[in-house]
Structures are given as structure tokens and as C-alpha cells.
Amino acid sequence: MIEVKRHRFEGVQFDESPHTGGKITPRFIVMHYTAGGSALSSVRAIRERGLSAHLFVDRDGGIIQTVPFNLAAFHAGPSSWRGFDGLNQHSIGIENANFGFFDRRTSDGWTRTGLRTFAPHEVLVARHKNGGPEIAWELYPEAQLRALDAIVAALRAAYPTVQEVVGHDDISPGRKVDPGPAFPMARFQNQGGAAGSGTLRDDDLGEFEVVVRETLNLRGGPGTGFAVLRALTPGTRLRVLREEGDWRQVDLQGDRVPDGFVHGAFLRRVGP
Known part of the structure; x- marks a missing residue:
């Protein structure tokens, strides 16, 4: 079991990269392959190119962290996903040792x-x-995938703003092909987490609008202990994807991807 403390994995090798940006609020986890040999050799090769990623995961499950999770790493390049451009500013990048x-x-x-x-x-x-x-x-060994299971679970627990696991080939289609067809993306998209997974069933609960005097907090999970992602103004339209007690998981973009949770007392149905 691994845990995040002060934006680093406790007990994991940390080989600090000089190539970092400003502070980020991670919303996505982006999977890559290194196109090379070991994780350590890829850490060095990427560093020499002026690039970086938060984590490097070896075929045997070994993990190297090079960038704290609250800082931008240079792994995504020109990219776009769910209305966000420049995914370096919105994601945690994971490089997996794999030749591609x-x-x-x-x-x-x-x-x-x-x-x-x-x-x-x-x-x-x-x-x-x-x-x-x-x-x-190249297939991804089970030891590597089990390490990724633990990593994704730990990141979701530490950062409730993380809502989806995607590939570099999702956010930069036509430019990038990693992590490729051999990567079992559904295994990680279907993992639980405060904000849920990226693929949802079709029978959501319908369209609602926000009914508050000032603003309604959109949170990373179903409770006031979760981080506030943004403030929704009165009249904001959204879809409710599921109920969790008094809280509602909602989609703001109409793309069936969960964006966070709001308290159900401040919603009014406006559609089927």
C-alpha cells in the first residue's frame, strides 16, 4: 500500500527533475509508455530532452517519482481533453516502461x-x-499493472479532483499513440474514486438546474470534507448521474463524464 504525503509517495524513490512548472490541481491521470528499456534509463533520457513526468513505473512494478504531484510536469505537450487545453496544467503524468x-x-x-x-x-x-x-x-506485465492499480487508487484518495484516467493517445490523437492497444485502460477507468470513472451507464437521473441565492459548491466527493472544485451560479444546468445519500454526482459538460458532487437540496429538475 502506498500513500501520498506532502505530494510525494512515501517510501518511493524520488529522483527530482529540474523540469517542472507551477502548481496544479490534478484533474486527470495521463498514461504513457516510455518507448524504451528500464524506468531508470527513461528518467535519464527524458530529463536530457528537457521533459518530465511525475512517475515512472518499471515492468517489475518498481516506481520512481521525479515531480511532486502538485507541480506541473512536462509530459503531455499540445493536448486537449474535456474542454481543458494543455494537459500539463491539469494532470499527473505516468510513464510506463514499455517499448511500444x-x-x-x-x-x-x-x-x-x-x-x-x-x-x-x-x-x-x-x-x-x-x-x-x-x-x-509490447504487453504490460501484471506486476506493472498491479503497481498501477495501487498508484491510481492512492492518487484518487489523495486528490479527489482526479476524475478520469486517460492515455496520451486520447489527449493528443494523431500525434501520439501511447500507451497503445496493449494497455488495459478500462481496468483503470473503472476503478472507484470520489469522482467516479470516465464511462457511465445511459440511465442517468436527468437534467437539473442549480437553485441557490448566491453560489453552490461543486466538490470532489459526496461531502463537505471534499475539496471545492468550483462555484456554480444560480441557474447552472447539469445532469445528475447518480445519488449518494443527500449528494448528487453531476455532469456539467453533457459528455457523461462526472465533474463532481453537489448537495441535492439545491437542485431542481428541468428535464426528463
């Missing part, structure tokens, strides 16, 4: 220039969801 794609088939398996041949049981042969040919992608 192999575009040349051999009699023994798959490879690409400069790499060994990977056997069929080490890869997934698939087309990328954003297009392209059917090629091979």
Missing part, C-alpha cells in the same frame, strides 16, 4: 529497428484505435 510498437514481422515474432525480436506471447497484434496498420505492441 513493433512494425516488422520476423519468423520468430516482431521487432523494430534497434530492438531484439519479441516472441508472439510478449506482444498484442492490433490496430491502434486512432487508425493505422495492424502491428504488434
